[in-house]
Amino acid sequence: MPPSPACSLPDLPNPPLVRASGAPAAVAQDGCFHCGQPLPAAEPALHASIDGHEQSFCCGGCQALAQTLHAAGFGHLYGDQVRFARPIDEAARREAEPVWAAYDTDELRAQFVRPLDERRAEITLAPENIRCAACAWLIEQHLGSLPGVESVIANVATRRVMVRWRAAEQPVSALLAALAAIGYLAWPFEVSRSDRQDRHARRGLLMRMAVAMLGMMQVMMYAWPIYTHEASIDPGQLQLMRWASLLLTLPVVLYSASPIFAGAWRSLRQRHLGMDVPVALGVGAGFLASTVATLRGAGEVYFDSVTMFVAFLLLARYLELRVRQASRSGAEMLARQLPATCERLRTEGEASERVPVARLRAGDLIRVKAGEVVPADATVVAGASELDESMLTGESRPVPRGIGDPVLAGCFNTSSPLELRVAKVGAATRLAEIVAVLDRALAEKPRLATVADRVAGWFVAILLVLAALAGVVWWAWIDPSRALLVTVAVLVVSCPCALSLATPAALAAAGAALSRRGLLLTRGHALETLAGVTDVMLDKTGTLTQGRFMLAQTVVLGDASADACLQLAALMERSGEHPIARGIVEAAQARGLAGGTQAIDTVRNVPGQGLEAEVDGQRYRLGRREFVAALAASGSVGEAGGHARDSAAALAASQRSGATLVWLGNAAGVLAVFVLADAEREQSVQLLAELRSLGVTCHLVSGDTPETVGWWAGYFHIARHEGGVTPEGKREYVERLQRDGAVVLAVGDGINDAPVLAQAQVSIAIGSGAPLAQAGADAVLTHGRIAEVASALWMARRTRRVVRQNLGWAFTYNVIAIPLAATGYVTAWMAGIGMSVSSLLVVANAWRLLRAGKPGD
Template sequence: MTTTFAPNHPAVPVAGSGSPLARGGAGASHVTCYHCALPLDGAAALHAEIGGQSRDFCCAGCQAVAQTLHASGMGHVYDGPVAFAKPIEGERRTEAEAVWSTYDLPVMRERFVRVRADGSEELSLAISGMRCAACVWLIERALSRVPGVREATVNYATERARIVGDAGAVRLSTVFAAIADVGYEAWPDQPSARRTAEARERRSLLIRLGIAMLGMMQVMMYAWPVYLHGSDIPLSQTRLMQWASLVLTVPVVLISARPIFVNAWRQVRHAHVGMDVPVALGVGAAFVASVVATVFATNGGHGETYFDSVTMFVAFLLAARYLELRARQSAASGAEALVRQLPATCRRMNAASGALEIIPVATLQQGDCVEVRAGEVLPADGTIEHGATEIDESLLSGESVPRARDVGATVLAGSYNVVSAIRVRVTRVGAQTRLSAIVELLERALSDKPRMAELADRVAGRFVAVLLGWALLTAIAWWWIDPARVFAVTVAVLVVSCPCALSLATPSALAAAGGALARRGVLVTRGHAVEGLAAVTDVLLDKTGTLTEGRLRLLSIETFADMDAEHCLALACAMEQAENHPIAQSLRAATPHAMPLPTLTSTANVPGQGVHAMVEGKQMRVGTQSFAAAQYTGQPAASIRYGETPVEEVPPAAACTSVWLGRDGQPLARFTLADTPRADAPACLAALRAQGLRLHLVSGDAPETVHWWANRLGIDHAVGGVSPEDKRAYVRKLQAEGARVLAVGDGINDAPLLAQAQVSIAIGSGAPLAQAGADAILTEPRLLAISEAVSIGRRTLRVVRQNLGWAFAYNAISIPLATLGWLSPLAAGIGMSASSLLVALNAWRLSRAK
């Protein structure tokens, strides 16, 4: 739902001023509606007694809304700022105001504010906390009071707001404060010239597609009666339908097909014959012949028209190109998706005073000291100067478990600080960071990636050259045989050989295959992905988040004292109750909900070590062995419980995470946790092997862990401890040996791997960049869809070959017949349409595949 605060309907309330002048109070220089603030004509205004005062309204709708609000106790919304949610205030407000003020700096305004052609400024915001249309009205009402704001539009469905204001008059901090006053949070939605251009291109193509579709439907209404009952329809009515078809086809040719003719002319000027040249030739020839036939028929001659074929071909072709455009655009935003992982601001320590100041990340310099609190993303590469914590680097390194980092440890931009606040001395900023290096690597891989051209594109140049030469020879020959038939025979040759079927052979099959894949949970984002799947010989898979769930599971509990496993688990769960660490989450998940938890006192977290607390006067600790069970000397465990996991399926120690529970330094229990395999991983790998594909497991985890998983899952080739660069090099080595590689991954660290492979699939729950750099996205957590995608790709390639074979066979038969004069232009048009229909129906079989 989108509303603005200049509506013309009372059902969409807007932000009117809360002052007496705006409500038509005493002393007003002009009268406005009490509800929507629109100017009123005094003679036409409605009046009602509301809240003990006489109010003026522009219509009965505004009057009814105002009366309803007052009757329900919500009349205070007209008296000033009001929040449907709790406003941001107190210490949180003070900290937020410091962040807001940074957005008024020139470097931030240039990043987030766009200057429009009329000199005004436009700002896009993302807003959280909206629950209904009333929230939209309230936010717009608050924004309307911000000085300098001309227009504000809030979209409830997308949770976005667009603000237009006078040049330099709107302070971003004031905008954020106004929204916070009514209980909502907002932050800039960074404008992008690329996204704007993509939206404009999509809109233009959709308009042209809509015109073509409407023209096709209307023209076919006139064409079918002539095809079925032409001899029974009076000549005058036939001519009327021809002229109506002409009028309807002109917009399709001049508007919908205009880019096709422009591109074809550009290709001819540069001595390059692409697919647009034969397409433009077919459309142009059929249209010109139809126009000539219509005009001559009006003057007493006789001719046939092909307006239905023209509109149908243009509509089908634009539909296929729209699908290709959406796929191309969704795959082109990889670098931007990754850069957006970084925060816009950070806390820098002032070298002189030692105080913290909030500054834009763009102004950070090497040597600065920044504070990064728990739950925040690191803004730059650096080393820890103070504090200890755990850093989640899964998006960069592929490691599934956060790692402890202490003073002197290196941390990377884009990593997530999990446990506690740290101070970091910046060593690399901007383009020098590890994050930017991965972006550059991705862009280079995308540009170097081999592109498999469509088979139709490879033959289009030769086909159109032969077609033009053949049509010219036909015209010369018939000039000597029968000059009166030159035009009709030449047009028949051009129409019957129109590359409709050739042009639709590949796009229609790819579109049908894309639909079949989407129903199986595989969203194709690049046009060549289906053809690439058909030629795959090797499959590379990441471990964490791909073959495994990427979350820890409790495998065993070993007890060393008088406390049994259940009580040890309850105690550890109670101590980790307030933590948000993946290990804490796993322990809580393994604890039955009905299990009573002990009472703790003096609970405290020691970053990088664990948690300690007092239980019945004794100090309990849970965490690392050195922290919780320093006096462990290798004594045997009293009991071992593996739950539902067979002993042979328990990973080696290097692939597991151990958490110790201790009492006064003595071990009580050891909890063993490990990653969780996806349930359908074995079935998926078995299906891929049955298709004759070689499987490779390449991961950033420890080599011992990777090899154990490979042996368990039956993967012959496995490599562990590799960086994103090493993954890409592994793919290039396989490609140098002639392999056609399908890569499957989920993290940002997999993006270069996905980009380098001939075809790639990203797990839909993974990082946005991995999805942006992939050729297809697995939208459902079902690995079997990967093997199904390979199968559909192979079937699609067979259908494409069948379509191309039919297209060439059709032309090989029909062109000689037309050349000999045995096919009229009407028969040629029917043959052309029938050929295209057959190709489309054959491709449609892919969408019905079981």
């Protein structure tokens, strides 16, 4: 799990920013000038003069492309602005290699590498210049070919690369070097680096957009007189205004639009029709045609359309970037909680120096003061305080923590200092597990997103064909002077970007909204499947109920008061670890009865029966009815018999089937009966009400006795229920529902419900004690507010509606806009505005999910 900036590389300088664009033309290169690949050794390399410098090429194709680009005025693409997938230069590699090697040390491996088993491991990398699907494909193919690498998933939306490999066969430094070899400088994911990259991306896009906006306004100053008074303007002045427009458009095309050309070039090199291809063709064709007309002094110029289109496109991309950064999974916010340093103690109470968190080890003693963040999973050894765990669990109220209680990395200490013994650090902490499952969910592509990407690819291919046909028709039969303008308009007006963004933007926003509520989606398909759920199968213990004994009632049978009996029972059970003992002690503590003054001696545990102890010289028994009654002077229930009959009526009135009865008595007879029973969760009734409002069918299936399950089913008004069911029986129950066509959501504790969680189409684990990374559920609720399960269903259905709206809008827009452009009714600048607005509408519609409320809002 990534640490904060100050502790990521404690003894090393910041990793260098390496230019991946290759050597300049004047410097002799080790590889092909165009692609950067090694020159062939078996045959002489090809040579050509580029900008007055002799350059070498690996093949005739690279030579021809380089000469063509330079002849067309695109020689700048071999400079610093656009980065081809080319190896970094040797000097930069020598500078980066020591830093790569540092990630192979045990200290930093513990921070970034997540072990999957004894041989396999997983790491998340953050390439600095990943741009499009072609980049992702190249990274996946190249890393996937390395020895020991089992899987590589590159995500363009989050700019992350998740690698699973056999750690003994490849060090981390080899993975980083392999990415640098194809032009993608990367580092293990680090929040601070991600933030810096985000700021750099926003600043760079703003600068390009500002240049484009200024160029657009200046060019329009020259274009407007031409549109309105061209006949009355002197030809010399017209030509002067065209030259001025060319000079003003040049920085827009060379600087502002450079990412568009770079993305299109990468797509073509990988034989993939990305979203930048038609845009680059439209901008390039319009600019080249206008330049030729300016040089000849005759013909139409479209500098105003080119600048306006680039400006509006960059505006749309900037807003899209801000939305994408706002709708991230929340992993960055979680990991940012970790401090850079902490105060480590040599022995309890003795302060030592502040050390980087990266150097903590299990067993270390640390002090966390009020107002500080816990740096690692630990156990309290001294002090008591309240911790804000909202970043991990979504629970807004601080929770009390005292000696012996566990605390989690990322929690905020609100009131008093704590001394902690470190239990887990780095990638082993619960915080790291949460980040890992979030990254895993983001890396997996849902079926809807995969289909949308495939459709978008075909759409671009069809669009190119339509644009070519429109240009040919206008050139041959309608108006040759407008053929190029119509072709550019068709290329520009289409909105493949909106089509490609329709699904992932909505899924990312919905996932972020749910993670902020403490529901972590650990599988990519979870949200899509939740939208179609028809039946919800609920476990009882640990899901609808708290799964622990609580004192429900005290039935007094002797002369002592209920409080006196409870205080005596808690005194006898205060050192017990049995769930029944904890239930009695907690009830006494809640009523302020835990501190009795009686002297207790010779506590004896009788297995299967209960406890016997001497309190103030008198013997008492606590446990089963027969065990307590045997202590009576007559050796039988005696006087207590009548009380037992009274207690039976009182217990029947308690309406708690399946409750556990704990009897307390002495030689004089039975004193009291404690009724301990499971208690419902705080939001169980709310959850079931919201599920019914969503129209799903609820099933209560539990391993408890049929009588107990039947009582709880009646209490919760659940018509379909079954008790005494084994874990395998639960799986078969779900299988029967699925055979009838049901889409089942299984909700359980994630441990003994593993078979049913695996069988259901989608599953949610409630506050699982198992490591989150190993949980078999498709989603994990990190707190006890189980009403969020219904919120997840509601959010999934709303997300499905948003996705359908986005796809419907993208298709409708293109069906209307493309014919209008092909028939000449839409000019290039109008097409640029239409395409940008279309993308913005799709992103804004998805953005609404970030602020979505709850069912019934």
